Amino acid sequence: MREPRPTIHDVASRAGVSKSLVSLAMRGSPKVSDASREAILQAAADLGYRPNAAARSLADRRSRTVGVLVLDLHNPVFADILDGIQSEVRAQGYSTMLVTGAADPDREQAELDKLLEFQVEGLILVSHRLSPAALRRFAAEVPTVVVTRDDIHGPRIDTISNDDVAGGALAAEHLISLGHTRIAHLAGGDNPVARNREQGYRDAMTSAGLEDDITVIPGGLTDAAGYASAQRALAGPRPPSAMFVANDIAALGAIAAVQECGQSVPGDVSVVGYDGIALGALRTLSLTTVAQPLERMGTLAAQRLFARIERPRQRAHHVLVESELVVRGSTAAPAIDL
Amino acid sequence: MREPRPTIHDVASRAGVSKSLVSLAMRGSPKVSDASREAILQAAADLGYRPNAAARSLADRRSRTVGVLVLDLHNPVFADILDGIQSEVRAQGYSTMLVTGAADPDREQAELDKLLEFQVEGLILVSHRLSPAALRRFAAEVPTVVVTRDDIHGPRIDTISNDDVAGGALAAEHLISLGHTRIAHLAGGDNPVARNREQGYRDAMTSAGLEDDITVIPGGLTDAAGYASAQRALAGPRPPSAMFVANDIAALGAIAAVQECGQSVPGDVSVVGYDGIALGALRTLSLTTVAQPLERMGTLAAQRLFARIERPRQRAHHVLVESELVVRGSTAAPAIDL
DNA sequence: CTGAAAGCGCTAACAA
DNA sequence: TTGTTAGCGCTTTCAG
Numbered sequence: 001m002r003e004p005r006p007t008i009h010d011v012a013s014r015a016g017v018s019k020s021l022v023s024l025a026m027r028g029s030p031k032v033s034d035a036s037r038e039a040i041l042q043a044a045a046d047l048g049y050r051p052n053a054a055a056r057s058l059a060d061r062r063s064r065t066v067g068v069l070v071l072d073l074h075n076p077v078f079a080d081i082l083d084g085i086q087s088e089v090r091a092q093g094y095s096t097m098l099v100t101g102a103a104d105p106d107r108e109q110a111e112l113d114k115l116l117e118f119q120v121e122g123l124i125l126v127s128h129r130l131s132p133a134a135l136r137r138f139a140a141e142v143p144t145v146v147v148t149r150d151d152i153h154g155p156r157i158d159t160i161s162n163d164d165v166a167g168g169a170l171a172a173e174h175l176i177s178l179g180h181t182r183i184a185h186l187a188g189g190d191n192p193v194a195r196n197r198e199q200g201y202r203d204a205m206t207s208a209g210l211e212d213d214i215t216v217i218p219g220g221l222t223d224a225a226g227y228a229s230a231q232r233a234l235a236g237p238r239p240p241s242a243m244f245v246a247n248d249i250a251a252l253g254a255i256a257a258v259q260e261c262g263q264s265v266p267g268d269v270s271v272v273g274y275d276g277i278a279l280g281a282l283r284t285l286s287l288t289t290v291a292q293p294l295e296r297m298g299t300l301a302a303q304r305l306f307a308r309i310e311r312p313r314q315r316a317h318h319v320l321v322e323s324e325l326v327v328r329g330s331t332a333a334p335a336i337d338l
Numbered sequence: 339m340r341e342p343r344p345t346i347h348d349v350a351s352r353a354g355v356s357k358s359l360v361s362l363a364m365r366g367s368p369k370v371s372d373a374s375r376e377a378i379l380q381a382a383a384d385l386g387y388r389p390n391a392a393a394r395s396l397a398d399r400r401s402r403t404v405g406v407l408v409l410d411l412h413n414p415v416f417a418d419i420l421d422g423i424q425s426e427v428r429a430q431g432y433s434t435m436l437v438t439g440a441a442d443p444d445r446e447q448a449e450l451d452k453l454l455e456f457q458v459e460g461l462i463l464v465s466h467r468l469s470p471a472a473l474r475r476f477a478a479e480v481p482t483v484v485v486t487r488d489d490i491h492g493p494r495i496d497t498i499s500n501d502d503v504a505g506g507a508l509a510a511e512h513l514i515s516l517g518h519t520r521i522a523h524l525a526g527g528d529n530p531v532a533r534n535r536e537q538g539y540r541d542a543m544t545s546a547g548l549e550d551d552i553t554v555i556p557g558g559l560t561d562a563a564g565y566a567s568a569q570r571a572l573a574g575p576r577p578p579s580a581m582f583v584a585n586d587i588a589a590l591g592a593i594a595a596v597q598e599c600g601q602s603v604p605g606d607v608s609v610v611g612y613d614g615i616a617l618g619a620l621r622t623l624s625l626t627t628v629a630q631p632l633e634r635m636g637t638l639a640a641q642r643l644f645a646r647i648e649r650p651r652q653r654a655h656h657v658l659v660e661s662e663l664v665v666r667g668s669t670a671a672p673a674i675d676l
Numbered sequence: 677c678t679g680a681a682a683g684c685g686c687t688a689a690c691a692a
Numbered sequence: 693t694t695g696t697t698a699g700c701g702c703t704t705t706c707a708g
Contacts (some may be wrong), residue, residue, distance in 0.1 A: 007701055023703060048479070053455040054392040054401065055701035058684045063392065069691045073420060076614075079411040095452055098436045114433055117391040120346075139385070223620060252687065256621035278412075283560060283594035284622070321617075345685055355695045356695045361687060385708060395687035 007046040015043035028050060057119055065095045066305060067115035069108060071127035072101050075221070075249050076277045078295060081126050081147060084298020091305055094121075105129045113137055122305045126298075129191065143308040147301045148292075150318055151192040158304045158316045160297050162323040164193055164274075167290040168200020169243045170325045171272045174288070176208045179333045180242040180270060184215040186229040186254055188246025194221065197246055197274060215240065219250060226250025230257035234269075241269060241334040248273035248280050248289055255285065255330065266332035276326065286329030293321050344385040353381035364389060376576045395457055401453040403433045404643060405453035407446060409465040411438050413559070413587050414615045415632060419464050422636020430644055432459075443467045450476055460643045464636075468530065473624055479597060481646040486630075486637045488656055489530040496642045496654045498635050500661040502531055502612075506538020508612045508663045512626070514546045517606060517671045518580040524567040524592055526584025532559065535584055535612060537632040553578065555590060564588025568595035572607075579607060579672040586611035586618050593623065593668065604670035614664065624667030631659050 012022045017036055025032045025040040029231055032040075043049075057063040070078040089096045097115055101108030103181070108128055115123065122143040128135070132152045138144055145158040175183045185201045188194025198216060205214045215236075219229035226245055233240055234257065243258075245251035251273030258269045265271055273280060276291025298321055308314060350360045355374055363370045363378040370378075381387075397402040404427055406415040420436070427434045435453055439446030446466055455463065460481040466473070470490045476482055483496040513521045523539045525533025536554060543552045553574075555566035564583055570577055572595065581596075583589035589611030596607045603609050611618060615627025638657055646652060 008703095009701080019702080020680085020704075021678060024678095027703095031677065036677085050451070050455050052396070052457060052701050053452075054395040054457055055684090056703075057392040058390070058396055058686090059701075059703040061684065061703095073411065076412055076414070082411060095456075113388070114391075117388050118433075119390060119392055155606040223617060227620065252617070252622065253620060256623070260621040279561060279590070281566065282591060283598040284590065285594070289540055357685090358687075358693060358696080362694095365687095374693080390685050393700090394687075397685075397687040399687095399700065540691080578695090663693065 005025070005052070006049045007052070008049075009202045010047055011040060011043045011049050011088060015039040018146075022131060035100045054108045055072045063119040063121055064093065064125055065118065065120050066122045066124065066302075067097045067099070067112070067118070067120035068124045069111060069115075069126065069128060070098070070100050071103055071129070072221075075247075076279060077248070077275045078126055080277070080294035081298040081301075084126060084295035084300075085126075085302045086298075088302030088306075092302075101129070103129055105131065105134070109134055115260075116141060122309050124301050124305055126301075127193070143305055143312060145301050145304045146306070149192055150320075153314070155310075156312075156316060158301075158308060158318070160299075160301045160304065160319045160321065162292050164196035165200040165203065167274060167323045168197035168244070169204040170200070170323070171197075171274065171290050172201045172204035173208075174325055174327065174331065175242040175270060175272060176210065177242060178242070178270065178331060180240075181210055181213050182238065183213065183242045184214075184217055184233045184240035184242045185245060186217050186219045186226060186233065186243055186245040186250060188250065189218070189220040189225070189250050191221075191278055196243075198228040201244055219246065222251055223249050223253035223254050223256075223332065226253030228253075230254035231261075234258065234261050234263070239269075242271070242331070243269060244272045248277045250286060251287055251289070251330075252279070252285060256289075265330050268335065270334070272331055272333040276323075281328070283329070286302050288331040290323050291326045292323045297321055343390070343459045344387045345390070346387075348385055349378060349381045349387050352385060362479040362489065364409075401457040401459060403435055403458050404433065404460045404640075405450070405456070405458035406434050406436045406462045407449060407453075407464065407466060408436065408438050409441055409467070413585075414617060415463055415586070415613045418615070418632035419636040422633035422638075423462060423464075423640045424636075426439055426637045426640030426644075430640075436636060439467070441467055442595055443472070447472055450674075454479060460560055460647050462639050462643055464639075465471055465531070481643055481650060483639050483642045483646070487530055487542065488658075490641060492654070494646075494650075494654060496639075496646060496656070498639045498642065498657045498659065500630045500635075501543065502534035502536040502542050505612060505661045506535035506539070506582070507542040507659070509535075509612065510539045510542035510544075512663055512665065512669065513580040513582060513608060514542065514548070516580070516608065519548055519551050519552075520576065520578045521548070521551065521580045521582060522555055522571045522578035523562060524555050524557045524571065524583040526588065527556070527558045527563070529559075532584045535582075536645060539582055557584065559588055560583050561587050561591035561594075564591030566591075568592035569599075572596065572599050572601070577607075577635060580609070580669070581607060582610045582612075586613040586615045586625060589627070589668075590617070590623060593625075603668050606673065608669040608672070614661075615624065618664070621667070626666045626669040627664050628661050629664045630661045635659055638654050 014109035099111040127148045150159040150161040217229045219225045273289040437449040465486045488497040488499040555567045611627040618625035
């Protein structure tokens with residue numbers, strides 16, 4: 001069907017040398033005479049030769065490839081983290097195989113199985129939905145680092161994360177300090193990241209003596225979920241003057257819902273998000289948020305992974321990064337209640 | 339360093355059969371007795387056996403993998419197209435290897451070279467920045483389909499695209515029919531997609547007798563670029579009452595700039611984007627746009643690719659999909675000029 | 677510096 | 693139905 005690709009053997013015979021010399025030359029070994037190298041490179045170029053990664057990986061017993069799973073390609077958070085990962089991986093001369101499981105545990109498992117069949121030397125999971133058992137199974141087979149979660153422990157599971165409880169508290173405290181009391185939390189669903197952010201909110205409310213005002217609206221981490229939760233919050237008997245939303249994308253949805261109700265942000269309702277996506281800095285949105293150092297988290301993850309690929313038995317590190325409150329235009333003091 | 343993974347050979351000896359029988363059993367061949375299959379599967383499970391994709395691909399002379407290059411993971415457009423691609427690729431029992439070149443021709447080339455070394459059986463390029471020569475070189479080696487562009491032709495280059503000239507005209511005509519005359523175009527930079535959209539705008543303006551009002555502000559296809567272009571447009575001596583922006587992400591940036599100037603959308607300035615990203619449907623943004631059938635474009639691309647993998651010499655198809663104007667809240671009739 | 681030979685894990689005839 | 697035998701393209705000893 002397809003004409004066969006040229007192999008190392010074709011290059012060798014065209015250059016008039018042996019296979020192994022070509023192999024050396026292709027990888028820039030110094031033990032090749034200039035004349036031979038010249039001839040080999042020329043022959044390779046003439047033929048349009050490309051090394052076969054499958055063959056190399058088989059003979060070499062290593063793929064020089066790492067696998068990356070991301071929760072959801074639609075959320076720009078992950079693009080930022082990926083930038084950090086990719087630059088580090090490339091710097092190491094590795095390739096990355098990128099997959100998504102669309103937040104579905106079974107698909108995530110299937111994708112990771114594929115990755116392992118491809119003999120990736122390590123795994124970076126950017127916010128997964130795996131069960132602890134499944135995660136440990138993978139981590140037992142190959143160096144693994146988890147980004148944005150640190151709830152599942154294991155001897156070989158490195159993590160890069162921020163303190164979501166503290167971050168959630170930061171968000172709530174900001175609203176409290178502005179003078180809000182009717183502060184609702186639009187929660188992010190059944191996952192540890194969202195649960196921690198909610199916990200931070202609860203803690204802050206309680207510390208401020210506002211435990212009776214704690215209002216948690218169930219929701220999710222997508223724009224549509226934020227929109228729906230906000231609608232429900234505003235339809236209640238005692239609508240909030242401020243909302244802390246589980247992440248930025250959902251916060252954008254929430255802002256949309258507020259404005260659609262004929263209310264303004266922050267005039268009638270203040271909104272705080274979480275993550276620090278670039279879009280939130282746009283003046284229209286101007287989203288106050290708890291910003292994670294996304295790209296750096298990616299870089300750190302890749303660095304941890306390579307450290308562990310080097311020394312697999314080293315004990316796991318848990319890197320905690322600092323998130324910070326970025327105050328923008330979506331929050332303000334509450335309107336005076338007349 | 340790492341303990342070696344179990345191989346087909348280990349499974350065979352544990353199950354008391356030969357390598358080839360295991361190979362057959364693993365791929366569900368009917369020519370294996372139930373007893374053997376049972377034993378083999380059990381042994382494989384006990385050992386935690388995973389087939390080695392590199393070895394399989396080498397022996398099989400096919401990788402069952404396609405390569406996908408996307409322009410920019412930060413633009414949600416591509417996530418939507420990818421959804422379409424992935425579902426089709428999975429349905430065919432193939433895997434996809436996803437890479438980005440971050441809109442840099444050299445990096446794109448390097449990434450595609452890698453993909454070919456991995457022996458991908460086909461390539462889907464979702465909006466690339468390759469030179470015609472480079473693209474043709476790749477297409478000569480492996481079945482290739484290009485999504486969102488149709489400017490580079492070649493006997494083996496399939497394309498899936500919309501008519502950007504017509505789409506650009508659609509956007510401009512909408513603004514014209516609303517009564518606008520001072521309509522600026524915030525252009526998308528030096529690439530054929532953006533140039534075509536601009537052409538459509540010029541055509542529509544000319545047809546309406548508004549050639550003297552044609553105003554093109556140079557820019558780019560990111561939120562930051564849209565923001566900057568809009569600022570420039572508004573700072574001009576004769577600020578526009580409407581803007582057609584080269585894509586949705588840039589349009590969001592433009593809206594931000596308008597609002598920051600103390601003007602409102604659509605009260606003072608109407609804004610139209612292009613692409614149809616989900617975010618634009620949020621009520622806050624409520625972006626009028628020319629929507630492409632993104633996910634379907636992905637599906638079509640994958641279908642074309644598999645058709646071509648089947649029959650490589652078949653002549654190239656150029657699929658044109660319909661885009662449609664989606665009118666939302668970011669456009670309205672111009673304010674009466676007092 | 678160069679070449680021959682073995683083998684990575686798997687598939688695919690072909691025989692038995 | 694099963695086992696044997698060759699490779700797939702490459703890296704890597706190990707002799708020349």
